[in-house]
Amino acid sequence: MFEATSINHHNDQVQLRYKIVFGVMLVILIIPVVAILFTLIAKGSHAMSWPFLFDDPKDGMTAGGIFPAIFGTIWLVVVSLLASVPLGVAAAIYLSEYAPDNLLTRLINLATINLAGVPSIVHALFGVGAFVVFFKFGTSILAASLTLAIMTLPVVIVSSWESLQSVPRAFREACWNMGATRWQTIWHVVLPNAFTGILTGVILQVSRAAGETAPIMFTGAAMFLPFLPNSVFDQTMALALHLFVVATQVPDVPESLPFGVALVLVGIVLLMNTVAIWIRMHLRGKKKW
Amino acid sequence: MATASDARDKNWFIDKFFQSLMFVCGISAIVFVVGIFLFVFKEGLGFIVNDLNVAEFFFSPKWRPTSLHQPTYGILAMVAGTAAVTVLAMAICLPFSIGAAIFIAEFATGKTREILKILIEFLAAIPSVVWGFIALSIMNPLIITTFEVPMGLGVLNSALILALMAAPIVTSIAEDAFKAVPDTYREAAEALGATRWQTIHKVVLPAAKNGLLSAGLLGVGRGFGETMAILMASGHSINIPTSVFDSFRALTATIAAELGETAVGSPHYQSLFAIGIFLFFITFLINMTADFIVRGVKKG
Amino acid sequence: MVSTAHNKIEVQDLSIHYGAHKALGNVSLTVRKNEIFGIIGPANSGKTSFLNAVNRMDMMRPNMNVSGTVRIDGIETRSWRNVYALRRKIGVVFPLPVGLPLTVYDNVALAPRLAGTAGSRADLNELVERCLRRAALWDEVKDRLTHLGSLLSGGQQQRLTIARALSQSPEILMLDEFSIAVDPVTTMRIEDVLKELKEEVTIILVTNLVQQANRLADRTAFFLNGECVEIDDTETLFSGSAKDPRTNDYIGGKFG
Structure with a gap:
């Protein structure tokens, strides 16, 4: 008896030790996030002001604001959403609601994985x-x-597919049994109940698109433009590219400027993430079935 | 009889229409992957036909596309640099990510778990260019003062940044792999008197082995494909690195740095697309392998 | 030959497989207009699969294979050009209640709205009330029509499902062990409704309660292990003069 408890005690200690080791490993991953945020805030907040957010860059981008870059990023993100959201949600609907278990579906899944893995x-x-x-x-x-x-x-x-799959199959069956077509079932029952999940995915995608640099640097984003874009056929400045430019291409930039740009970019991205997380938690709190 | 009771009505046609529409959108992923290959191949084709010397391309460390007398197109140094950084980054990233995944999957509960996952998500959300900027403005001086080296941009800096960038995805895939291990395994082990760690070590880790392998592979894929952060953290000089403090140049970064300066259709422009084809194949291979391994697990 | 005009559903050599597993084999039967046709039998005897085949739900299930023919009003269901119109003629109530995550009102109004037969608001209100009353649910939910149907209690959701099946104004009503999630008093009320409904619709009643079949069904079929053992007038079957000893044993409570 005594023997056994002592072994248990020993085991508890071993377990605690492992828990601490793994916990420390996790903390080492998390410290950089916190450190980066604090550094960006500490060094970037000097640059932060209304004129910084709402003025044009001046003196060869070494001074002034970053409004054209913010404005351009919004343009890029909105237009890309207009293309990717309908297409992506429709593709997810096909995969979740229609696709039979065959070679083509397997190919679509492989293509989706590959598309995600293609370098930017x-x-x-x-x-x-x-x-x-x-x-x-x-x-x-x-x-x-x-x-x-x-x-x-x-x-x-992928995120839309997951949301669609989270709607119980029994709802679809109930609809089909009352003579609803597949599309009516999707439109009236499945989509409304997957909406929050899809929205979360879209917001996360906004945050990702806003931060991308490589895909836009040769296709439409300009280092510096003295005017704002008027249509989708114009070039534009963008926040992510602007950070690259002021950090590497422009001489004699005051230190606070690129930190300010980085702070704005990370701020936007993390804000989007927080909104998405909030929606997800809110959704979990409100049971619909 | 005006209308038969089985007549196709408006709803039937709407349903058929949307079924076709969803199908067309459904295969878009295939169309785009093929499209990416075809368009990148099309632009790079001229180089492959006219200028490519396979031995030089893969085995020469000299990348001098703009040389007037004798342009050379060797990617060896870049492949070596990218590979070195990726390997080092994975060596740093894998243990920590898997450790973190074990903590999240096996030890953390409730609110703690939620908060930890959110923080990991935040890590994943930081854009590539911001990582590059951090490499340049924070890590660079830090490495210079810590190791007393003349320059902080290079293999070590890039590997650290890449490790942090890959950590969230590796952690989350590893966590999925742990979660996929049936609870009955754990219960059986614990019923035999195994401690939590023994259970993890002897039961959960082996069962999640393939998932972890594919997590590592995806991390490697990420390393080969990363562009902006590496462009800014590597120092960008063409060089087969021999020490962790050496500067190097990545395949991706070469494209990013040079594409803007080339004339459309020139051999230099086309050679960059040829690098693109190479990258496409490498990542394609890595992703397929990772997917194959994961699926192997699910079937077995 | 009996004139087919009296037959609502004619089933011939119906077999159902799920992959290699045989759920139902070579069933032939007819369901007459305006009768209550009972199907009894223990679990896994193919009763639910039978209903799914009548409704052509095999279309939505890649691994469900149906052979043989099902005729409704003399037309083979497989040849129906618009399978949705076929399903609109058939109301279905399954054992596990499914309140859709819509309001109680919208749950009942959904079928007529989707079919485009909803009519005016007043008509729809009246239809919703009539269906809910028939399903013995109206009094409990009349003040909660805007609440989510999926958050009602199990028994209420089951009656909501019945109301929804009625809202299609079906010609055929198929009930699959509807009383599992409902208390005995409500079961009796719904049974009374079914007796009334017989005037308008043809009812297939799958039940695990043999006495429910005895109370309601005009004729009853006994399914066992994917086989239709016997079909006869309920009275004959329950008076102990069933031809097959297994039927007598089952009705007598010797197994099941």
């Missing part, structure tokens, strides 16, 4: 070859946004 710079090459040169969109918001859209498409497909 190869997406950029595709954008140049297809949209800029072949379809003659030139370097434009349209070409850049479509490149972004294809790059983020797998994320939309």
Whole structure:
């Protein structure tokens, strides 16, 4: 008896030790996030002001604001969403609601995985070859946004598919049994109940698209433009590329400027993530069945 | 009889229409993967036909596409640099990510688990260019002062950044692999008197082996494909690295740095697309292998 | 030959397989217009599969294979050009209640809306109320029509499912062990409704309660292990004069 408890005690200690080791490993991964955030805030907050957010860059981008870059990023993200969300959600609907278990479906899944794994710079090459040169969109918001859209498409497909799959099959069966067509079932019952999940995925995709640099740098984003874009056939500045430019290409930039740009970019991205997480938690709190 | 009771009505046609539409969108992923290959191949074809010397391309460390007298197109140095960084990054990333995944999957519960996962998600959300900027502005001086070397950009810096970038995806795939191990395994082990660690070590880790392998492979794929961060963290000089402090140049970064300066259709422009084809195949291979391994697990 | 005009459903040599597993083999039977046709038998005897085949739900299930013919009003169901129109004629109630995550009102109004037969708001209100009353649910939910149907209690959801099946104004009503999730008093009320409904619709009642078949069904079939053992007038079957000893044993409570 005494023997046994002592072994248990020993085991508890061993277990605690392992728990601490793995916990420390996790913390080592998390420390950088926190450290990066604090550094960006510490060094970037000097640059932060209304004029910084709402003025044009000045003096060869060593001073002034970053408004055209913020504005351009919004353009790029919105246009890419217009392309990728309908396409990605529809593809997810096909895979979740229609696709039979056959070779083609297997190929689609493989293609989706591969599309997600293609390096961003190869997406950029595709954008140049297809949209800029072949379809003659030139370097434009349209070409850049479509490149972004294809790059983020797998994320939309996978997250939408997961949301659609989370709607119980019994709901579909109930609808089919009352004579609803497949599409009516999808439109009236499945989609409304998968909506929050799909929305979460879309918001995460916004955050990803906003941060991408490689796919847009040769397809539509410009280092510096003295005017704002008027249509999707114009070039535009973008926040992510602007950070690259002020950090590497422009001499004599005050230190706070690139930190300010990075802070704005990370701020936008993390805000989007927080919104998505909030929606997900809110969804979990509100049971519908 | 005006209309038979089995007549196709408006709803029937709407249903058929949407079924076709969803199908067309459904195969879009295939269309795009094939499209990416075809368009990148099309632009690079001229180089492959006219200028490519296979031995030089793969075995020469000299990348001098702009040389007037004798342009050379060797990617050996870049492949070596990319491979070195990827290997080092994985060596750093895998133990920590798997450790973190074990903690999240086997030890953490409830709120702690939620918060940890959110923080890992935040790590994944930081854009590539911001990582590059961190490499340049924070890590670079840090490495210079810590190791007393003249330059902090290079293999070590890139590998650390890449390890952090790959950590969230490796962690989450590893966590999935652990979760996929049936609870009955754990219960059986614990019923035999195994401690939690013994259970993990003897039962959960072996069962999750393939999942972990594919997590590692995806990390490697990420390493080969990463562009902006490596462009900024590597120092970007063409060089087969011999020490972790050496500067190097990645395949991806070469495209990113040079494409803007080339004329459409020139051999230099085409050679960059040829690198793109190479990257496409490498990542294709890695992803297929990773997927194959994971699926092997699910079937077995 | 009996004139087919009296037959609502004619089933011939119906076999159902799920992959290699045989769920039902060589069943032939007819269901007459405006009768309650009972199907009894222990679990896994193919009763539910039979209903799914009548409804052509095999279309939605890649691994469900149906052979043989099912005729409704003399037309073979496989040759129906618009399978959705076929299903609209058939209301189905399954054993596990499914309240859709819509309001109680919308649950009942969904079928007519989707079919495009909803009519005016007042008509629809009246239809919803009538269906809910018939399903013995109206009094409990009349003040909660805007609540989610999926959050009602199990018994209420089952009656909601019945109301929904009625809202299609079906010609055929198929009930599969509807009383599993409902209390005995409500079961009796619904049974009374079914007796009334017989005037308008043809009812197939799959039940695990042999006495329920005895109370309601005009004729009854006994399914066992994917085989239709016997079909006869309920009275004959339950008076102990069944031809097959297994039927007598089952009805007598010797197994099941």
